[in-house]
Amino acid sequence: MALWTSTEAVKATGGTSAVGWSAEGVSIDTRALRPGDLFVALKDVRDGHDFVAQALEKGAAAALVSRIPDGVAPDAPLLVVPDVLQGLEALGRAARARTGARVIGVTGSVGKTSTKEMLRATLTGQGRVHAAEASYNNHWGVPLTLARMPADTDFAVIEIGMNHPGEIAPLARMADLDVAVITTVAPAHLFSFDSLDGIAVEKASILDGLRKGGTAVLPEGLPVSHILLAKAAANNVPAVTFAAQGADWHIASAQWGEEASAVQAATPKGPRLFRVQSPGRHFAVNALAVLAVAEALGLDPALSAQGLGRWVPPAGRGQRERIVTDLIDDTGFDLIDDAFNANPASMAASLDVLSILNPKDNIGRIQKGRRIAILGDMLELGETELALHAAIAEHPAMASLAIVHCVGPRMKALHDALPKARRGEWVETAAELLPRVASLVDAGDVVLVKGSKGIKVSLLVDALRKL
Ligand code: ATP
Structure with a gap:
């Protein structure tokens, strides 16, 4: 069944379409576009109108536009509206209403x-x-x-x-x-x-x-x-x-x-x-x-x-995985990928989780090992950001960690606030730590990597996965 026919979309948006079409999906990105999608030429960092020709070539059923883009025939399947975002909103409202x-x-x-x-x-x-x-x-x-x-x-x-x-x-x-x-x-x-x-x-x-x-x-x-x-x-x-x-x-x-x-x-x-x-x-x-x-x-x-009961955490939000580093010696460590997002509430929650996880061997037996945190900046916290970073040092779960490595200019405040025994490396960017990532973990450790997306501690997750 079509998601949108030209008749429905014209009615929903008040736009015009020179030809009839029917779309099975809606896409705003030609890289993810599937044949049969309605391509929405939104203006964000780039103007979506620059990609309409490409979208149609890739099999888009039609494009939602505010003007006929250069290189596109006027009789192409175009739904023309005064404003593309408002057109998309109108489709959203109509989809809800129906x-x-x-x-x-x-x-x-x-x-x-x-x-x-x-x-x-x-x-x-x-x-x-x-x-x-x-x-x-x-x-x-x-x-x-x-x-x-x-x-x-x-x-x-x-x-x-x-x-x-x-x-x-x-x-x-x-x-x-x-x-x-x-x-x-x-x-x-x-x-x-x-x-x-x-x-x-x-x-x-x-x-x-x-x-x-x-x-x-x-x-x-x-x-x-x-x-x-x-x-x-x-x-x-x-x-x-x-x-x-x-x-x-x-x-x-x-x-x-x-x-x-x-x-x-x-x-x-x-x-x-x-x-x-x-x-x-x-x-x-x-x-x-x-x-x-x-x-x-x-x-x-x-x-x-x-x-x-069938839910598992989405990627980058606390997924735990076993990284087997040596199949012969049967060694490895646990990696918690929490690199998608961080603010004080989720930082506290993730540290609480880390504090209850036990270092294990490859077949799940508890063994000696360390709890390690690699923490990146929490972004968008406003004027009190440095105090909020330093305050992590006081979180009760910190007492159970062996070492804390800090990544990013704001995390310097935490690095400085940590007791010496727990203070690991501080680097300004995740990339700086990449060459040394192997030296940060030993067999049997449990490693949490967490930070705001923009600070890219996901690079470290990727590197740890490859050890
Ligand atoms: P965004 O808007 O950036 O996508 P979000 O609000 O969708 O963030 P999630 O992506 O679900 O939040 O989770 C972000 C982080 O917060 C993860 O580390 C997750 O484990 C943690 N988290 C999830 N729920 C809570 C909660 N109720 N309290 C504290 N932390 C939480």
Whole structure:
């Protein structure tokens, strides 16, 4: 079944199309374009109009443009609109309007992608699920994800992010949400906001996008939880809370294993048991929100817990892998790839996980070895960034680490704050550490690599994988 016909797309956007076409997908990047896609000529770093000819050559069904690009015949399959981003937004709104899907919006300072993927796992098997493969959570990512939503979708999970005040509400309205989840509110993107209160107000604005009868799933126990709850009350939206003791959904008891957590949650409808296939309290807390969403949608708790149990952390967000360095001697080390993202909340969560992992041999027997952290800068933290980096030295989990290597100008503050016994190398860039990466680990170690994407500690992950 076509995703978009020219007739539907013309109606949705108010644009014009000289010829008829039908598209099976929507793409904004010719490198990822599949034959049959509608190519959207967005203007970002480069102008998408420069790539329309190439897109059509690669088999695009049509292109969404604001002018006929050079080298493209006027009778080519073009959907011409005054503004391409607005055209994409119109497609997103129309896609939402034509489906009977229940749409869940996820925002928060950390944990959006993890929660989105947990929701995907939880809902799969209970209906047709649509969610973006990547973190498409911004002014083009949300409309693109919506525009890609098949008409017969049962559940859509839409991640909504923000860099600046005012971004979330319009995106949430576009998605016309049945359930809105705020994962947590923590220091991140502080350069655009005066305070945590400011961030909370912005996150809470996702509730403006809830349709009548919708539900808010909100974290309890944060210094700013009252701001989120006040917004729900002001909007007259029922709120289900999770996280802290006393919240509607909270952890009554749990077994925190190295590979997984087994949790008994207390909920308004009685106890619920579930398993999360990755260590870390933060993932168990995200899972509370996910199961609360599923119950708000009226889904079967047992099926939901079963689906959730199939979730594993997305790449770069805490995946643990065994690197076998010598097959003959049977030596190796454990690598935790957390190189996609970092801010104080996720840094603390990842260090907590590292602190419970035991060094192991290649067949899983606990052995002598070290817990090592290679930590890159946390970006976008605003004026207090150096203090926030130095404060990591005080995190309780640090006491269980053997050595901490620091990467990036801001991480110099942590390097200086570390006790000498735990202070490893400091380098300004990840590339500087590459030639010496082999000297940082020994057989039996557990190594966490974490930092904001821009600081490229992923280079070190790649190098460690090749040892
Ligand atoms: P981005 O917007 O940059 O994609 P995000 O909000 O989608 O970030 P994730 O990608 O899910 O967040 O996770 C980023 C990091 O935060 C990972 O290291 C993950 O393990 C950690 N994390 C996930 N959930 C939480 C949580 N509730 N509290 C603290 N850390 C978390």
